Amino acid sequence: MTDTALGTPGAADHGHATSTGISNTKLAMWVYLGSDCLLFGSLISTYLLLRHRSVGGPTPEELFDIPFTSVSTFVLLMSSLTMVLAVSSLMRGDVRLNRIWLGTTAMLGAVFIGGQVYEFTTFYREGLGYTTNIFGSAFYTLTAFHGVHVSVGIVMLMSMLVMSFRGNLGPERSETVETIGLYWHFVDIVWIIIFTVVYLIP
Amino acid sequence: MTTITDNEPAEAPVGHGHDLPSDAQYVKITLILAFITVLEVGTYFIEEATTTLLVGILVPMMIVKFLIVAGYFMHLKYDNPIFRRVFLFGLFLSVVVFGVMLTTFGFFSSDFLQILR
Amino acid sequence: MAIIERSSDILALPPGAGVARAPMGVFSRPRAKTGWRSWVSTVDHKKIGIMYGASSLFFFVIGGIEALAIRAQLAAPGQKLLSAALYNQVFTMHGVTMIFLVVMPMGAAFMNYLMPLQIGARDVAFPRLNALSFWTFIFGGIFLNTSWFLGGGADGGWFAYAPNTGVIFSPSHGMDFYAIGLQITGIASLVGGVNLVVTVLNMRAPGMTMMKLPVFTWMSLVTQVLLIFAVPVISVALFLLTFDRLFGANFFNVQQGADPLLWEHLFWIFGHPEVYILILPAFGIVSEIIPVFSRKPIFGYPFMVFSGIAIGFMGWGVWAHHMFASGLGPISVAAFSVSTMFIAVPTGVKILNWMATLWGGKISFTTPLLFSIGLVAMFTIGGLSGVTHAVAPADTQQTDTYYIVAHFHYVIFGGALFGFLGGFYFWWPKVFGYFLDDKLGKVHFWLTLVGFNLTFGPMHILGLQGMNRRIQTYRDGYGFNFWNFVSTIGAFIIALSVLIFFVNIARSKRGAHLQSAPGPDPWDGRSLEWSVPSPTPEHNFDDDPVVVHFDDWWHRKYQADETGRVVKVHEPEEIAMIGDGSRAHLPAPSYWPIVMATAFPLIGYGLIFNLAISFVGGLVLLGSMVGWALEPSDDEDQLPHGHDGNGHDDGDDDHAAPAAEREEVTVGD
Structure with missing residues (x-):
């Protein structure tokens, strides 16, 4: 039975060992992202439902600083660009450039998180605590879930960098970086939705 | 060399049937996304916009951005x-x-x- | 959680290139093949399946004792066996235990053990994640049940309607344990779901196309797809509840403008797919048992598959039928009414196909088949009473009465559990290498059937008479006395039947050496798990099986001769794989999954009692992530020289490329 095409050593091994020819990890990432759609779907619709139901306290219109958030949005968008550049540079075998782009992506992500921390503290000073009203609970929960996703992405990017400097991130591993990229872009996509639905549409 | 490729842990980008975008194309795509974002932010400065109007403008732009990121950056179009x-x-x-x-x-x-x- | 597994292969260094033998200097690589160490460190899908089964039976006993307490309290009017507060906790924990800690893991037991065997794989796609999934589940279950000793169990019903479950109405820590405990088991389900979906899609043997998959594997796939999409919704609902209770958020605080329907929607958007998550594995099991004992292939295989998929799809469009009495508005009610009636169609297709499979077959009435027929009959009753709920005006009468209790016990006990019990008798020889006694099994079946109908049949009547569910007691003179008493007798008959099941296990195990060995294929089976020795060797298949037909194993044994008559051409013993395992290469065991899983209950206790414990839990989580990532999924000392041609079996994509070769790649950059 080993002498069939798929059972031959070597040919059976890497790349096409799986039934579909795609790697387990990449498929698992996509399945996970599909599942995450429901997570953010629940959170966003909860927010939409509750944001105008507050009995008192600051309202979204009083607090949102659209120009500031727009800058954050641009930062995250740019990090998506640097992420694809990281993937494509590694596919070409340019390990040095790959490090630069990975580092830039992580840094842009960190800037975004910093912006979020700044936004939260500003809102808190203006009187919106987590328990102040129902808008506060919903807003902080939704954006914090997104922020946690970004932070997890930063940790993954940093571990990529560590691997790269230890000489373990060559072009043969470009798919690993691509898979992390998928996660990163998904987080960006979620922000595209949050930016429109939460911030821009009153 | 053949033994090495046989035992490489990760595949070369098989499955990407078509060529992925080049770096220059990625930059162009990002510029398009940035342009749409500028338009989105621009709606904030329309004074007399009703919610219905904003939804009508912003939601299509959001969907376009979503599709671009998923299709090109996440390679869904090619993969x-x-x-x-x-x-x-x-x-x-x-x-x-x-x-x-x-x-x-x-x-x-x-x-x-x-x-x- | 896929993230964690991936980082394992990212960060895994080439063996011998600076990797400490004991990652982080904590554990040496586990090597034990027997004893408790082999169980806590295993990544073998079969051992994990057995542990899922054993723990689900353990929780079944706990949930059963709670059920008996309920029935004892209701045996006669005005009893004071349980106080009202305790009664609330007992029925809540009964429901939570039976659903999340019994039926779900029992399905996971069968899926873990059988699904890789049925698709011809050597393990699941991510063996260590599989272990993580099991340990997270069991710690979550234990966490939930420790609430009994830490201030009382959850008392808001298994669907925990907020704001009734907020701190004001439920001040004990019970609901915190509920919210965090289910969150933990949810993590387990999500990890397991991603893992098993990838396994079915990606790890099939050569020739095993999707439309040759056994029905059980198909139903497992649908179940896991439902799980990965349903779990995030309940996760969000539980997060909101937890934040409300512990941090004073306002999601369900009506004074602050909250809408109490939000919880109901989120819960049932998860909750309705959940009931299919409970039942579909059992449907898969009977779809394997009935053809074997009718000696006919399953009738209408594609219909079987597509009706399963249809149930999976439509299960997302019916959730609001749990909320007809909540004031949704007439249009919503009408829409959900119609969709609920429609979902009976694919279920009916399945029932028809099982009966058509039995029709004209050479039936042998073994215990597994009896339980399967029991499922078909009992589930039909439960399904029909379900259709009566779809009729909204009737449902308004039935809501929150014992009629509902009767309905869901007919589908979950009469459906899921009957299927699983049949599955136990069917696959026991495959798993343990000896048969369960068939005579005692038949006693078990008939007692279960009688006890089950005595317990839950009368509840239809009680419900229509107007007896509330979840009521602690009732007055004499309401006309509830007789049927409640019958129901209690039935419950104790079920308890007796469960006892007989355990006696059967113990006696069969003790008498195992007197039995004739079952051989690879005791029932003249049809799918690939019967092509390997019993009990299944650790490596499953000596070589990747090559699949040509649906029911491929059966086709290898039977072929048509010149006249077109089907005759047996091979005895199973001749063509079964002998199981020497010399060409097998298995993922190495690891302690990290169990270590990582301990972090979750620690974080949970900390959130409830003292954040310092959470901090410790967080450290355990981080530390075990690093340890996990630094430990290669292959044991470098156990690797065969060169490559074995079965590279995909380790699944982690972390292939055993010998160090020298990988080094060359790096140098070549």
């Missing part, structure tokens, strides 16, 4: 269709299920779905 199916199934479920849920709450009723309440 194995199974990824597309898995992801779109989750997305579809999320949109439909929560759309229905918000409808039963009368969320859209201020505009045109009054009848459903």
Whole structure:
């Protein structure tokens, strides 16, 4: 039975060992992202439902600083660009450039998180605590879930960098970086939705 | 050399049947996304915009940005269709299920779905 | 959680290139093949399946004792066996235990053990994640049940309607344990779901196309797809509840403008797919048992598959039928009414197909088949009473009465549990290498059937008479006395039947050496798990099986001769794989999954009692992530020289490329 095409050593091994020819990890990432759609779907619709139901306290219109958030949005968008550049540079075998782009992506992500921390503290000073009203609970929960996703992405990017400097991130591993990229872009996509639905549409 | 390729842990980008975009193309795509974002932010400065108008402008732009990122940056346009199916199934479920849920709450009723309440 | 597994292969260094033998200097690589160490460190899907089964039976006993307490309290009017507060906790924990800690893991037991065997794989796609999933589940279950000793169990019903479950109405820590405990088991389900979906899609043997998959594997796939999409919704709902209770958020605080229907929607958007998550594995099991004992292939295989998929799809469009009495508005009610009636169609297709499979077959009435027929009959009753709920005006009468209790016990006990019990008798020889006694099994079946109908049949009547569910007691003179008493007798008959099941296990195990060995294929089976020795060797298949037909194993044994008559051409013993395992290469065991899983209950206790414990839990989580990532999924000392041609079996994509070769790649950059 080993002498069939798929059972031959070597040919059976890497790349096409799986039934579909795609790697387990990449498929698992996509399945996970599909599942995450429901997570953010629940959170966003909860927010939409509750944001105008507050009995008192600051309202979204009083607090949102659209120009500031727009800058954050641009930062995250740019990090998506640097992420694809990281993937494509590694596919070409340019390990040095790959490090630069990975580092830039992580840094842009960190800037975004910093912006979020700044936004939260500003809102808190203006009187919106987590328990102040129902808008506060919903807003902080939704954006914090997104922020946690970004932070997890930063940790993954940093571990990529560590691997790269230890000489373990060559072009043969470009798919690993691509898979992390998928996660990163998904987080960006979620922000595209949050930016429109939460911030821009009153 | 052949033994090495045989035993490489990760595949070369097989499955990307077509060529992925070049770096220059990625930059162009990002510029398009940035341009749409500028338009989005621009709506904030329209003084007399109603909610319905804003929804009508912003939601299509959001969808376009979503599709561009998913299609080009996440390679869904080029990659194995199974990824597309898995992801779109989750997305579809999320949109439909929560759309229905918000409808039963009368969320859209201020505009045109009054009848459903 | 896929993230964690991936980082394992990212960060895994080439063996011998600076990797400490004991990652982080904590554990040496586990090597034990027997004893408790082999169990806590295993990544073998079969051992994990057995542990899922054993723990689900353990929780079954706990949930059963709670059920008996309920029935004892209700045996006669005005009893004071349980106080009202305790009664609330007992029925809540009964429901939570039976659903999340019994039926779900029992399905996971069968899926873990059988699904890789049925698709011809050597393990699941991510063996260590599989272990993580099991340990997270069991710690979550234990966490939930420790609430009994830490201030009382959850008392808001298994669907925990907020704001009734907020701190004001439920001030004990019970609901915190509920919210965090289910969150933990949810993590387990999500990890397991991603893992098993990838396994079915990606790890099939050569020739095993999707439309040749056994029905059980198909139903497992649908179940896991439902799980990965349903779990995030309940996760969000539980997060909101937890934040409300512990941090004073306002999601369900009506004074602050909250809408109490939000919880109901989120819960049932998860909750309705959940009931299919409970039942579909059992449907898969009977779809394997009935053809074998009718000696006919399953009738209408594609219909079987597509009706399963249809149930999976439509299960997302019916959730609001749990909320007809909540004031949704007439249009919503009408829409959900119709969709609920429609979902009976694919279920009916399945029932028809099982009966058509039995029809004209050479039936042998073994215990597994009896339980399967029991499922078909009992589930039909439960399904029909379900259709009566779809009729909204009737449902308004039935809501929150014992009629509902009767309905869901007919589908979950009469459906899921009957299927699983049949599955136990069917696959026991495959798993343990000896048969369960068939005579005692038949006693078990008939007692279960009688006890089950005595317990839950009368509840239809009680419900229509107007007896509330979840009521602690009732007055004499309401006309509830007789049927409640019958129901209690039935419950104790079920308890007796469960006892007989355990006696059967113990006696069969003790008498195992007197039995004739079952051989690879005791029932003249049809799918691939019967092509390997019993009990299944650790490596499953000596070589990747090559699949040509649906029911491929059966086709290898039977072929048509010149006249077109089907005759047996091979005895199973001749063509079964002998199981020497010399060409097998298995993922190495690891302690990290169990270590990582301990972090979750620690974080949970900390959130409830003292954040310092959470901090410790967080450290355990981080530390075990690093340890996990630094430990290669292959044991470098146990690797065969060169490559074995079965590279995909380790699944982690972390292939055993010998160090020298990988070094060359790096140098070549």
